[in-house]
Amino acid sequence: MLDDQATLADSCQTSVQGGVDLRRTAANPDYWYPLAWSDELKAGQIIGRRFAGDPIALYRGASGKVFALEDRCAHRQVPLHLGVVTGDALKCHYHGWAYDCSGKCTDVPYLGKERRPNGVRSYPAREIDGLIFIFPGRPELAEARLPASLGSAQRRDYKTRRLNREVACHYTFMHENLFDMNHQFMHRKQMGSIRASCLGRKHGDGWAQVEYSFSRTEGKSSVGERVIVDLMRTRGDEHQDFRDHMQIRTDYPAQSLKVWVGRNIQETQDPVLDVWLCYTPLDAQQRTNRTFGYLSVKKPPIPGLIHLAWPFVVWFTENIFREDKEIVEYEQRAHDAQGSDWNNEVFPPLRDLREVLARCGVPF
Ligand code: FES
Numbered sequence: 536m537l538d539d540q541a542t543l544a545d546s547c548q549t550s551v552q553g554g555v556d557l558r559r560t561a562a563n564p565d566y567w568y569p570l571a572w573s574d575e576l577k578a579g580q581i582i583g584r585r586f587a588g589d590p591i592a593l594y595r596g597a598s599g600k601v602f603a604l605e606d607r608c609a610h611r612q613v614p615l616h617l618g619v620v621t622g623d624a625l626k627c628h629y630h631g632w633a634y635d636c637s638g639k640c641t642d643v644p645y646l647g648k649e650r651r652p653n654g655v656r657s658y659p660a661r662e663i664d665g666l667i668f669i670f671p672g673r674p675e676l677a678e679a680r681l682p683a684s685l686g687s688a689q690r691r692d693y694k695t696r697r698l699n700r701e702v703a704c705h706y707t708f709m710h711e712n713l714f715d716m717n718h719q720f721m722h723r724k725q726m727g728s729i730r731a732s733c734l735g736r737k738h739g740d741g742w743a744q745v746e747y748s749f750s751r752t753e754g755k756s757s758v759g760e761r762v763i764v765d766l767m768r769t770r771g772d773e774h775q776d777f778r779d780h781m782q783i784r785t786d787y788p789a790q791s792l793k794v795w796v797g798r799n800i801q802e803t804q805d806p807v808l809d810v811w812l813c814y815t816p817l818d819a820q821q822r823t824n825r826t827f828g829y830l831s832v833k834k835p836p837i838p839g840l841i842h843l844a845w846p847f848v849v850w851f852t853e854n855i856f857r858e859d860k861e862i863v864e865y866e867q868r869a870h871d872a873q874g875s876d877w878n879n880e881v882f883p884p885l886r887d888l889r890e891v892l893a894r895c896g897v898p899f
């Protein structure tokens with residue numbers, strides 16, 4: 536079990552993030568960040584997105600490959616995403632300057648070859664499990680840092696829904712909110728009274744992990760919650776000696792949440808719930824993020840049951856995420872009003888996480 540109250544207080548005194556204001560810590564650009572869903576971009580299409588204030592044009596060439604260029608024509612600075620795709624190249628909407636997928640200017644229709652200007656910046660771009668990622672940092676680091684897969688989103692024995700919303704807060708509030716299951720109190724209307732017990736914590740250079748079990752202190756579970764958890768128990772399990780078990784982990788810059796129930800308790804076994812999340816900062820001050828994620832539920836043994844129950848799962852998770860979005864936006868407003876991070880964090884796993892986020896991020 537978790538350290539007692541005295542240890543909590545001690546660790547609170549001794550562990551500070553070196554005076555770093557976490558909300559003035561930029562997301563480290565030397566990682567991959569999702570900017571769009573693969574199916575938002577058909578061959579020949581272009582969309583304009585942002586990473587931390589930088590405009591980026593994503594387009595899918597005739598070859599089916601996705602490319603990312605700075606979304607600003609080198610000529611008169613208009614957005615390239617207004618332009619047209621020709622083959623694997625892009626033509627600006629205004630005067631038709633052409634850029635290849637590396638951003639090099641390959642044609643100015645009214646000038647000779649010898650007078651071609653410089654092009655625009657390009658970013659490594661890659662599709663993984665239905666999401667389009669870009670690497671905004673040093674391109675030589677890109678290949679080694681590519682995520683392998685995004686939870687269980689591609690598995691047929693799971694049913695998966697997308698998580699996709701803009702939240703007006705710094706990305707670090709998102710990490711902390713998910714990591715900290717002591718806020719179940721806020722979800723009392725959705726889940727009744729639940730008490731989280733911390734089972735342990737671990738952390739390393741670029742990651743932090745916390746594990747919990749839960750007990751109900753009052754009220755009943757909602758239908759959506761029961762679908763995710765209770766349906767996975769086989770008959771008779773309630774007489775076994777088992778505990779539900781949740782693991783939340785930040786592997787900078789992404790985050791995951793997994794739940795095992797009943798006999799399915801070993802981490803080597805499939806979790807019943809597998810959530811993957813990444814928070815892409817949108818504006819230059821990184822006061823807004825777009826959350827991209829997948830929520831995957833292991834299909835219960837009764838065929839078709841998951842589809843019947845799915846609307847409840849969606850309803851339940853939407854309510855939970857709406858409450859989380861509201862509260863982290865309040866946290867951001869408090870930071871804006873106070874001008875610095877006044878948070879008084881007392882929970883050691885959260886302090887681990889804050890240190891990882893401070894260490895991996897880049898001060899503004
Ligand atoms: S502004 Fe893009 S070609 Fe002129």
Ligand SMILES: [Fe+2]
Pocket residue numbers: 712718722855859
């Ligand atoms: Fe929450």
